[in-house]
Amino acid sequence: MRHRHRSGHQWWDGRFRGCGYRITVPRQVILDALSKTNEHLSAEDMYLKVHKIHPGIGLTTVYRTLEILVGIGLLSKFDFGDGRARYELAEGPKGERHHHHMVCTSCNRVIDYTDFIDEEKDLLNKAEKGLSKKHNFKINGHSIQFYGLCSKCS
Template identity: 40%
Template structure:
């Protein structure tokens, strides 16, 4: 079950001598807080910033996203299209993230929350003597709308 993340939660994660919640990082974080469930690239974040008249360079956006991923505030996602995306990490500790359904026609990404791999993960962990902390699962196919479009074209 996702946990509602606030800016205060994120400030606590960034508290410490080596990290500061700079105005730029706070602005980047706010973009993700304002768009729950969206999967944004650095370019998407930069475009939103420019659209809202924030003067933050693309390199700063990249550095912020990398740090926030390192701190487990954001999750890095690779949908196999060469574009690195991020989303807010809203999972409770020791809880698996959701999985993704990716349409091969329109590129739409849907989230799938059920974790059906618990037994498989336990088996793999035991057989390979490997402590698994998380997994990601991506399904590639066609969304409902693209299925209809493909049927009409046939």
């Protein structure tokens, strides 16, 4: 097993402390797991993953940590219609990773795509400007998803 960074000094460290949160083992382990995957993990997925190595970490803590990370913008939270929230790193050490999702309505598989992001950005910017003016609404986020059948299911 490769050696592990002990205390602090991760890319998310500053952001984390800056918000007044303590850096604890469960939080490090969870962030570590998040930065090593590009799956769309549910809280329980994360719990099981983390529990293998650190059986002490409880499901409650996983929920709490994920919620904090969403709060400070490090994580994005999604609902793909299968009754549980799913999480994904919003920013990695290398910066933004903007993409959207296609969800298979049969097997629930989720495919990330980055195609058309530029066109989408154009449209979204235009829409944001127009909508915020017309409806006096301060927009600070959006979500786009396509639903359908993946190659295996169709």
